[in-house]
Amino acid sequence: MNLLLAFLLIGSTANAANDVKDVAPIIQQAAKAHVASAKLSSDAALTRLDNLLHAQYGSRGYLRAEPHPTLRARYQQAAWLLMNGDVIAGGTLVSLARQHPAFAKSPAGPALASFVDRMLTPVSDMPELTVLADAGRRAQRKLAGLPYPLITYAQLHAFGILYNDPVAIDAGQIGLRALQPSDRERLLITGVLDDCRKALAAAKAMAEAHADD
Amino acid sequence: MIKRWWRDLLMVGGLLLTATTAESACLKIPAPSQLITSTFGWRFHPVFKTWRMHRGADFRAPIGDTLTAAHGGVVQVSFSGSGGNEIRILGEDGVVVRYLHLTRALVSPGTRVQPGQQVALSGNTGHASAAPHLHFEVYQAKQAVNPEPLLCPAPGRKAGADKVNGFPVLACNPEGGSCQNVGTLPNVGSTQGAGTTTASTASDASPTGLSIESFDDMSANEILISEIMKRYANPDWITRLNEYGAPEPLLQEMAHMDALGAYLKVLMRDSRERREMLMANRLARQTQADAALRLSRQRALAARAAARGDH
Numbered sequence: 001m002n003l004l005l006a007f008l009l010i011g012s013t014a015n016a017a018n019d020v021k022d023v024a025p026i027i028q029q030a031a032k033a034h035v036a037s038a039k040l041s042s043d044a045a046l047t048r049l050d051n052l053l054h055a056q057y058g059s060r061g062y063l064r065a066e067p068h069p070t071l072r073a074r075y076q077q078a079a080w081l082l083m084n085g086d087v088i089a090g091g092t093l094v095s096l097a098r099q100h101p102a103f104a105k106s107p108a109g110p111a112l113a114s115f116v117d118r119m120l121t122p123v124s125d126m127p128e129l130t131v132l133a134d135a136g137r138r139a140q141r142k143l144a145g146l147p148y149p150l151i152t153y154a155q156l157h158a159f160g161i162l163y164n165d166p167v168a169i170d171a172g173q174i175g176l177r178a179l180q181p182s183d184r185e186r187l188l189i190t191g192v193l194d195d196c197r198k199a200l201a202a203a204k205a206m207a208e209a210h211a212d213d
Numbered sequence: 214m215i216k217r218w219w220r221d222l223l224m225v226g227g228l229l230l231t232a233t234t235a236e237s238a239c240l241k242i243p244a245p246s247q248l249i250t251s252t253f254g255w256r257f258h259p260v261f262k263t264w265r266m267h268r269g270a271d272f273r274a275p276i277g278d279t280l281t282a283a284h285g286g287v288v289q290v291s292f293s294g295s296g297g298n299e300i301r302i303l304g305e306d307g308v309v310v311r312y313l314h315l316t317r318a319l320v321s322p323g324t325r326v327q328p329g330q331q332v333a334l335s336g337n338t339g340h341a342s343a344a345p346h347l348h349f350e351v352y353q354a355k356q357a358v359n360p361e362p363l364l365c366p367a368p369g370r371k372a373g374a375d376k377v378n379g380f381p382v383l384a385c386n387p388e389g390g391s392c393q394n395v396g397t398l399p400n401v402g403s404t405q406g407a408g409t410t411t412a413s414t415a416s417d418a419s420p421t422g423l424s425i426e427s428f429d430d431m432s433a434n435e436i437l438i439s440e441i442m443k444r445y446a447n448p449d450w451i452t453r454l455n456e457y458g459a460p461e462p463l464l465q466e467m468a469h470m471d472a473l474g475a476y477l478k479v480l481m482r483d484s485r486e487r488r489e490m491l492m493a494n495r496l497a498r499q500t501q502a503d504a505a506l507r508l509s510r511q512r513a514l515a516a517r518a519a520a521r522g523d524h
Contacts (some may be wrong), residue, residue: 056381085262118379120259126377132260164260200260207261 020178021149023156023171024096027089028077030170038084045083046076053111061107068102075112081167082116088159088168091116120163128203132162135199139192146188150179154189161196239365240283241328243312244272244335244347250371251346253359254382264386268357268396269311269350273371274335276316276345282326283310283349283364290322293399296348297339300332309355309398313348314339357396359384440473 020026040048046064053059063079066072074097081090094116103109120129139158143151157172159165181189251271255264274280286304293299296313300320303309316336326332337345351360361368375382455463 052381056376085259087259115379118373118376120378126258129260129378162260164262204261207258 020153020175023149023152023175024074024093026153026174027081027093027167027171030174031077031081031086031089031167033170034084034086034167038080040080040083042076042080045080048083049079049112049115050108053108053115057111057114059108059111063108063112066106066108068100068106071097071100071102071106071109074100075108078112082119086165086167087119088156088163088165089171091119092156092168126207128206131199131203131206135196136162139196142188142192142195146181146185149175150181150185153179154192157189158192158196161193162200164200240308240310240351240360240363241281242272242364242366242368243280243283243310243349244274245278245280246273248273248369248371249361249374251377252370252375252382253361254375254384255386256377256382257380259378259380264383264388266357266386266396267377267382269313269348270360270368272347272349272368274345274347276334276336278335278347279319279331280312280315280333280335280347282328282330282332283351284308285327286310286325288318288320288322288324288326288332290318293339295339298333298336302326302332307354309352310360311350311352311398313350314346352398355398357398436473436476440469 050059050062050064053063063072063075066075074093078090078093078097081087081093094112097103097106097109098113120133136159139162140155143154143158146154153172153175155172156168157176160168160170160172176189249270250273251267253267253270256267257264282302284302284304286302286308289301289303291299291301298315298317299311299313300315300318301309301311312333314335314337316334316338318333320326320330320332335345335347349360351358351363451463451466
């Protein structure tokens with residue numbers, strides 16, 4: 001499983017006594033603001049991802065033909081996010097789908113999970129991804145003392161910054177606003193987010209520096 | 214009959230000549246692993262949402278593997294911030310091959326090498342990330358081409374070599390543009406592909422432009438591997454800097470090492486302070502526990518004394 005997204009499994013259940021305890025609808029709410037700027041429509045994204053999973057990951061089925069309605073809806077949303085570059089938000093939805101009891105029997109689910117597992121894995125020719133992964137680990141360490149679900153949204157925001165994912169950033173902000181952290185918690189989170197912005201800037205400079213490799 | 218014999222001889226000779234020509238047109242696999250870990254082509258960057266051309270093929274090559282000449286020609290030696298230590302072999306047919314991220318070259322500049330001759334040791338200099346490998350490029354008429362089909366025998370591919378970050382590597386830029394002309398051969402020692410690190414850039418001439426904050430966004434692992442190991446693993450590091458002729462690379466190297474030394478001192482100081490704080494906390498907790506134990510014993514004694522007194 002993609003360790004980067006594993007943190008969002010902490011307490012991410014569908015038992016939503018408080019609306020923001022369930023991350024999936026918050027991500028969907030955040031995504032609505034980015035529909036106009038998306039390069040791919042929902043249908044095009046789903047087709048592209050289905051083709052990719054078939055060609056490269058040996059998928060046994062199609063996401064658009066997923067028999068379970070909840071998983072199908074989640075796959076569709078995740079496909080739109082992933083193919084439009086919102087890798088944290090999309091990957092989070094896939095991580096949540098993996099927890100669903102019906103996932104084990106999902107024909108296309110395992111291939112989708114393999115794809116998400118490979119995303120953002122530091123590769124030898126993109127050293128900036130190592131910079132971002134290290135920054136992500138530092139952020140997780142600093143935020144570790146926060147209570148659930150505040151920690152979930154703080155990390156969603158932080159990783160959204162690191163991986164240039166505006167939907168994840170917005171989802172994180174929505175959750176944080178709803179949870180109203182204390183002054184001390186807000187100070188901690190703000191510091192972490194600033195660190196993430198610096199790390200992204202450093203990663204961008206590194207990527208531009210070796211663009212010809 | 215003689216004519217037929219002569220005709221057969223010419224045919225066989227022609228076949229042999231064709232085979233020899235085909236063989237000599239092949240490039241030899243430059244790395245002993247003979248395994249491609251990442252292919253030539255367009256890759257999607259998951260963070261910056263762009264497609265970027267990977268102008269060579271990556272071969273598995275741990276630090277110190279002996280690399281060999283893919284074809285015959287004259288050797289040039291170079292360095293860039295992103296590619297690290299580099300050699301090129303300029304063939305007489307105009308084909309140029311380029312080896313990046315080397316620990317060091319095994320031949321001097323200007324040496325004429327034969328195919329298969331040992332030419333360099335692999336490494337992770339430049340922006341090779343944490344994983345050492347050989348980045349191998351081929352240029353025909355100064356244009357980058359896919360090396361893989363030119364190699365004989367055909368190299369193996371690691372599973373997933375044609376995917377990066379989950380996305381397949383593409384032959385053509387999916388955002389439009391030609392599938393040809395994917396990149397031209399940079400000049401030797403130029404800043405193209407060099408980035409902004411020390412010793413390679415001509416744009417930052419100030420030797421005091423570096424500060425310890427430069428290392429803030431590097432993990433300890435990155436600092437060890439990229440900043441320390443690449444110098445430690447390459448005994449010719451300083452010599453190569455000196456060969457540029459200008460003093461700036463050496464001055465910048467001094468500033469870089471001073472900044473790195475200062476940064477490591479800060480890290481060590483922070484670590485010591487944290488250890489001392491943890492030890493103090495531990496001692497305080499132990500003292501409190503001891504005091505609580507003594508108090509409880511005293512209370513127990515007092516209670517027993519009171520009980521004896523009642524009787």
